[in-house]
Amino acid sequence: MSPAAPHGRVIALHLAVVALLFAGEFVLPAYHHGVMARIMVLAVFAMGYNLLFGYTGLLSLGHAMFFAAGMYGAGLTAYHLGWSVAAAFPAGIVAGAAVSAGIALLALRTTGVAFMIVTMMFAQVGYLLTLYFGNWTRGEEGLTLAPAARLLGPFDFTDPATRYFAALALFAVVLFLTLAVVRAPFGRVLVAIRENEERTRMLGYDTFANKLAATVLSGTICASAGAAYALLFGYFGSTFATVAYSILPLLWVLVGGAATTLGPFLGTLAMYYLIDISNDVLNRHFPDWDMSYLGTVGVALVLLVLFFPKGLLGTLRQRWVVWLP
Amino acid sequence: MAFGPHLLLAALEGLVQAAVLALTALGLSLVFGVMRVVNVAHGEFFMLGAVLAWGVTTAVSGHPALGFAAALVVAPLAVGAVALLSERLVLRRLDYNPEATIVATIGLLYILQQAALTFYGPEARPVVPPFNIRLQLPWFGYSAYKLSVIGASAVVLAATWFVLARTRIGLVMRATQYDREIATAFGIPVERVYAGVFALGAMLAAVAAVLIVPISQAHYLMGADPLLLSFIVVIIGGLGSLRGTVVAALLIGLSDGIVSVFFSPTLAKIIATLAVALVLVFRPQGLFGQAAR
Numbered sequence: 001m002s003p004a005a006p007h008g009r010v011i012a013l014h015l016a017v018v019a020l021l022f023a024g025e026f027v028l029p030a031y032h033h034g035v036m037a038r039i040m041v042l043a044v045f046a047m048g049y050n051l052l053f054g055y056t057g058l059l060s061l062g063h064a065m066f067f068a069a070g071m072y073g074a075g076l077t078a079y080h081l082g083w084s085v086a087a088a089f090p091a092g093i094v095a096g097a098a099v100s101a102g103i104a105l106l107a108l109r110t111t112g113v114a115f116m117i118v119t120m121m122f123a124q125v126g127y128l129l130t131l132y133f134g135n136w137t138r139g140e141e142g143l144t145l146a147p148a149a150r151l152l153g154p155f156d157f158t159d160p161a162t163r164y165f166a167a168l169a170l171f172a173v174v175l176f177l178t179l180a181v182v183r184a185p186f187g188r189v190l191v192a193i194r195e196n197e198e199r200t201r202m203l204g205y206d207t208f209a210n211k212l213a214a215t216v217l218s219g220t221i222c223a224s225a226g227a228a229y230a231l232l233f234g235y236f237g238s239t240f241a242t243v244a245y246s247i248l249p250l251l252w253v254l255v256g257g258a259a260t261t262l263g264p265f266l267g268t269l270a271m272y273y274l275i276d277i278s279n280d281v282l283n284r285h286f287p288d289w290d291m292s293y294l295g296t297v298g299v300a301l302v303l304l305v306l307f308f309p310k311g312l313l314g315t316l317r318q319r320w321v322v323w324l325p
Numbered sequence: 326m327a328f329g330p331h332l333l334l335a336a337l338e339g340l341v342q343a344a345v346l347a348l349t350a351l352g353l354s355l356v357f358g359v360m361r362v363v364n365v366a367h368g369e370f371f372m373l374g375a376v377l378a379w380g381v382t383t384a385v386s387g388h389p390a391l392g393f394a395a396a397l398v399v400a401p402l403a404v405g406a407v408a409l410l411s412e413r414l415v416l417r418r419l420d421y422n423p424e425a426t427i428v429a430t431i432g433l434l435y436i437l438q439q440a441a442l443t444f445y446g447p448e449a450r451p452v453v454p455p456f457n458i459r460l461q462l463p464w465f466g467y468s469a470y471k472l473s474v475i476g477a478s479a480v481v482l483a484a485t486w487f488v489l490a491r492t493r494i495g496l497v498m499r500a501t502q503y504d505r506e507i508a509t510a511f512g513i514p515v516e517r518v519y520a521g522v523f524a525l526g527a528m529l530a531a532v533a534a535v536l537i538v539p540i541s542q543a544h545y546l547m548g549a550d551p552l553l554l555s556f557i558v559v560i561i562g563g564l565g566s567l568r569g570t571v572v573a574a575l576l577i578g579l580s581d582g583i584v585s586v587f588f589s590p591t592l593a594k595i596i597a598t599l600a601v602a603l604v605l606v607f608r609p610q611g612l613f614g615q616a617a618r
Binding site for chain 1: 363415418419423424425427428429431432433434435436437438439440442443446447549553556560589591592594595598599601602603605606607609
């Protein structure tokens, strides 16, 4: 992929984003440095969600189970079996791939509203299972990984700089992976399914197989984010399996712009700081209001769906920058 | 206790739960049936009803029954007004697009939770029951209030059925459900029907919440369980089918009550949720519903 390729500026743009984040390591103040590492991991979650929601047009309300599958797949093997990061991280990814394949085979038999409810129900089962096996997962309280479990060869993830670069590496890999996928014939078929599934089937494409592949890929990417979150930040608990964590990636993607490669990152960044700042400001001026993320997320969702359904980059692409992937 | 009394107790508890569940789920089912949208904020209308019931009963002095009666009137009306407002301001502007409505009602869910947290607080608070009588059953005494909840719920269900099946309002609602465009052509004000149905659905949830709040407690996060159980009931009963909703509420309420007494409540929920997801996958019209037209 050289800048001289036909879509050179697309690749240049994505490289520039990664370079900018790389520079962030050296210029960001400590607090924002830590936040940015977290945002990059969560943006991977959003990018996985975007592949299914934005490109394939399937609105899932259960992606928390894929994130949690990766998280528990990596976290539990590291915590109970003492697996190293080099083994636990792939374990999380495999767990996510297995769960998403199983769920996809069932849930893809439904469409539309039923698909949303079925995915939400399965995710709820996943959440309840993390509570039911509280002996191993410690339920809501969660588990903390010992520093020794967070070493990968010479890299120590308890060190902020290493953590930042690890998050950036995962982010960059997934960003270019989604870019490659959506520009490949497979990605074009997914968009065709979103636009008109009947017609795509009539053109001779196996829409079920393509949707299955999209769901597994999306779930596996989300699982990689979950596994990375557990190993990088050393904590995992049932909270990450709640329905809130199925709705957050939807929100991030809607804010940034569905079916844009950089939208999920932009949306995650914008929402993280919007919630952070609005809570700060409101709690300072109205200390007895008990502001939490609830109000900001709620208002953002309603306003977005009413007035701004294409999100930041979606609008940008529609109005000015048509070449944006 | 021996097995017999245990079973009776479980069945009674299950019946109380089923009664409240039937009302809540009926509200969700009506909205889905007539408007073809899923209201994810339905559980928050339930929560709002319970929180308002606490507010009204604490504001009214005198005998607890007085405050409770006031709550039974004020809370559903207030919740209906909130629902009407959100229908006007949000759902109508989205033209009831199913997916956009789900996203918008998720937003509404969070807004209502935040409002409850801000104005009511994070505590769980009890409401004094309107009367405190224990009925002596063969093996144990049982709260007469709990039994009256079952009766009250049956009355509201019957009244709803009567309105739907025997009155002009019901006829208009059914016509809208059957075919929105033909109904418009016949001069039915479809938008007003939608607004009314949305408010009515929310009010049913609020009535259910007022009835249950002397038994459980009012809390700003209490809406999640009724929402999930209502989904389960509506799906098993067949989306939009009234009779199916009541039968399924009995089934789910009773089995949940009985299973929770003998097994872990979490396991009961896991099994129920999984069963429902599989029903939706393999029999999308529900166990009692007819195949889609």
